[in-house]
Amino acid sequence: MDFKKYNLSKSVLTELYKNMLKPRLIEEKMLVLLRQGKISKWFSGIGQEAISVGVTMALNNEEYILPMHRNLGVFTTRNIPLNRLFAQWQGKASGFTKGRDRSFHFGTQDYKIIGMISHLGPQLGVADGIALASKLKKLNTVTAVFTGEGGTSEGDFHEALNVASVWQLPVLFCIENNGYGLSTPTNEQYNCEHLAHRALGYGMESHIIDGNNIVEVFKKVSELAKSVRENPRPILLEFKTFRMRGHEEASGTKYVPDELLEVWRSKDPIDNFRSYLFEDSILNEDFELEIIEAITNDIEANLHLVFEEEEINSTISNELNDVFKNIKYQEFKHEENTENIRFVDAISEALKQSMERHNDLIIMGQDIAEYGGVFKITEGFVEQFGKDRVRNTPICESAIVETAMGLSIAGMKSIVEMQFADFASSGFNPIVNYLAKSYYRWQQEANVVIRMPCGGGVGAGPFHSQTNEAWFTKTPGLKVVYPAFPFDAKGLLNTAINDPNPVMFFEHKALYRSIRQDVPTNYYTLPFGKASMVKSGSDVTIISYGAGIHWALDTLESNLDISADLIDLRTLQPLDTETIYVSVKKTGKAIILQEDSLFGGIASDISALIMEHCFEFLDGPVKRVASLDTPIPFAKSLENQYLAKSRFVTELKALLAY
Known part of the structure; x- marks a missing residue:
């Protein structure tokens, strides 16, 4: 590996080494604790530290990173307190999820890190939403999101890259190509030479980077991040690396040929970089021992804190109260002036008045901009609010729900229009596993309303006539609204948009133009949970x-x-x-x-x-x-x-x- 040609300062080179060594030493300790039964599971990133550390050091601290379970170096490089990380892995109260989730399934706004869920793919679209917020707010920041080569087989990967390309979002899509998805080798995962070549299909720039060369990772990502801040666009990065241990420790590596392990063992990112630092007199034995001792002492001290912490204890009321973000209902009273309008008009009025009230509110959906949506509910909205806030989307329900979640993480509100409620099945995973569970897991609100034109009586058949509210009433963490009259539809939709929790808002298509009512012309709200x-x-x-x-x-x-x-x-x-x-x-x-x-x-x-x-x-x-x-x-x-x-x-x- 050539480390010299990049001309980095001694202080930067030393920092790179320290930041790689820290997650390695933590992992070695965790493997001991795993064998002792003191942690339940471990996903090893040994051999891949250069990617996590290099990408994180290349980004500014206010820029979001969405890592996976092999990216411990992201968390440690952002200097998350080790006692909180260790508590998270042991399900203690001082962790990030109050014992409700394990491993790296959490996020923290304090450190601008948004962890994964086990379904892998949804975080790619979430990165799109965070990047969209950055672009709309003109923040000139970049978002980095990680996936493995196995995760690129998911539809979410395609949808997220397509949306990012169409909207020119400042996202670095980082593929850690480490040879295996659990036990499935890359030749059974995809049939192309390099995953980076897929970027051509999206009109997207791509780069292949030696993921075991810390200097190359840091330097190249630094250059690209600087470029993306100045010229927002998505870039696909394929980091070539290898997973030296099992998918998780119980899996082992018996399916990996010994000779292949030996080849990659010789490419260990820390060993090779260490040799270079010694050769260039940047590092010596005393200095290295000093570094190792400081990291080891930090690990032991923080482990002691966590071992001393009592097992987590909660109550049924505590658990139930954390399913939704608790808010005080803000009543806006309706006035006497009314207009006799249809159900469809009441929905349109609520959307328009809420868009006027909330400057950070975005509406996304298929054909909703110039065309006004298939039911013409958003007709004329583009002229008033512009295409930044009224956004036509590709046909990709999953990625758009995920984008809405990313907007919420970045402090914005959004409404997603499912063209028909039936099509929510294509976005089902992020709705029920990401939006619904985020607040309970790590107190991150999902400030999203999903509008669901639904119902029969219009002769539209099996794929356009379902009333599928039971899919969502079964899912803790989702609010479900289903009005029958124009007055209720307007007031309840306004309330849904004000609510920081995810709301599934059902609108019966057969009522759109058949039901009329005198509806107040002003902005007003109606409370949830009141029949x-x-x-x-x-x-x-x-x-x-x-x-x-x-x-x-x-x-x-x-x-x-x-x-x-x-x-x-x-x-x-x-x-x-x-x-x-x-x-x-x-x-x-x-x-x-x-x-x-x-x-x-x-x-x-x-x-x-x-x-x-x-x-x-x-x-x-x-x-x-x-x-x-x-x-x-x-x-x-x-x-x-x-x-x-x-x-x-x-x-x-x-x-x-x-």
């Missing part, structure tokens, strides 16, 4: 939301002899159980109407809650009415048969007659 009593009666409690409310209203208007409480839930998470219980205790009978198919829907949970809390007040079984347990069909006659609407009146009368 609406649409009708009051004494015979039965009807509980529904979305289009189901209108089906129930039609039924009651056609059967004036039925006296019912009709509860519009409005929000499904949080759920207003108090209003439900009070009504059921009054009427003695309950029927729950949902458009979603029956099994596994929220009606089942509401039924169970009523049975548990109101059993002694019931005069009949709790009834659920839902659509068929089939995909939703296209043909009108089949769709009518599928939907719960056609069966509701029969089931309601049967319950009343019980």
Whole structure:
């Protein structure tokens, strides 16, 4: 390895060596602790230290880095206190996740490090969001994100690079090509000579770097980072290196040929750099011993602190209270001036007034800019707010949800429009595993609203007509809103945008242009977790939301002899159980109407809650009415048969007659 040609100062060379040696010595200690059963798992980065250290030293401290589980050098080079790192690995309270996650699955705003999740790929799109915020704020900063060569096989890799290229985002995509994804060699991971060549397909600059040469890594990344700050754009970097130990320690390395291990052992980044420093008289034995002693003492002192710390203890209320960021609802009252508008207009008004109120709010989605979205909700927004804030996206739901998460990390709000709620399945992983879990894991808010045009009755078939709220009501960490009227839609959407927690906001397509209401013209909010009593009666409690409310209203208007409480839930998470219980205790009978198919829907949970809390007040079984347990069909006659609407009146009368 040629270290001389870069003409770095002795102080920089010494710092590079110290920063590589520190994670190596920590790892060697952790391997001992692993064998002693004092830590549960370890992902070794031995042999790859030059990449983590070189990239981190090339960036400024205010620039975000998104590392993986072999990038200990990122954390130590940013000088995170070792006692906190060690506590994190042992699940102690002074760690970063309060014992709720392990390893490097955490982030810290104090050190501008955003850790991975086990699904690998989502962090690539998150880096896009952080970089987008930097570009919009004109910060002239670069974001670096790591992945392994195995992770480049995921769709998130393609989506993130494509978005970064289309939007010219200042991201360094760093591939640590270390030979194996767990036990799968690179020739079974991809069929090209170099992963860097993939950049050609995205119109992106790329470089291949010797990942074991600390000076080359540091110098090249420093030059590129400086260039990207001046001329924002994404760059793909492939670092050639090798993983000297198993994927994690339990895996071992028996699948690696001995001769290959020997070749890479001779390329050890620390040993080679150490030899050069000795040859150039930058390092001597006394100085090296002094460095090793200082690092070792630091490790031992901080381990002692953590070993002395008590095992973590929490309460059920503490755990439940950390699922969402706690906020005080800010009420904006509606005024008397109203306008009779459609449901679709109420959504558009809320978006427009919120965009005017929040200068840091971004809307992203397919065809939402000049075209105004497939439902024309954002028509005219580009002219008022510009393309920086109203952004057409490629067809890549996963990367755009991740980008929204990155914007939140960088302190901005965003709204993602799923063209149809059905398409959320393409962004499911980052929704349920990144957005939903970030606050609980490391107190990072996900200030994101995902708008979900949903529902049947429009003959759109299995891929454009689902009402899939149950996918998300099951996931702790997501709020789920599902209005039935224009007044509620406007007020609740404003509240959703103000909320720093992730909100899935369902909008029934069949209601968009069929339902009108007098809606206040001013900006106002409505609280989450508060149902609406649409009708009051004494015979039965009807509980529904979305289009189901209108089906129930039609039924009651056609059967004036039925006296019912009709509860519009409005929000499904949080759920207003108090209003439900009070009504059921009054009427003695309950029927729950949902458009979603029956099994596994929220009606089942509401039924169970009523049975548990109101059993002694019931005069009949709790009834659920839902659509068929089939995909939703296209043909009108089949769709009518599928939907719960056609069966509701029969089931309601049967319950009343019980």
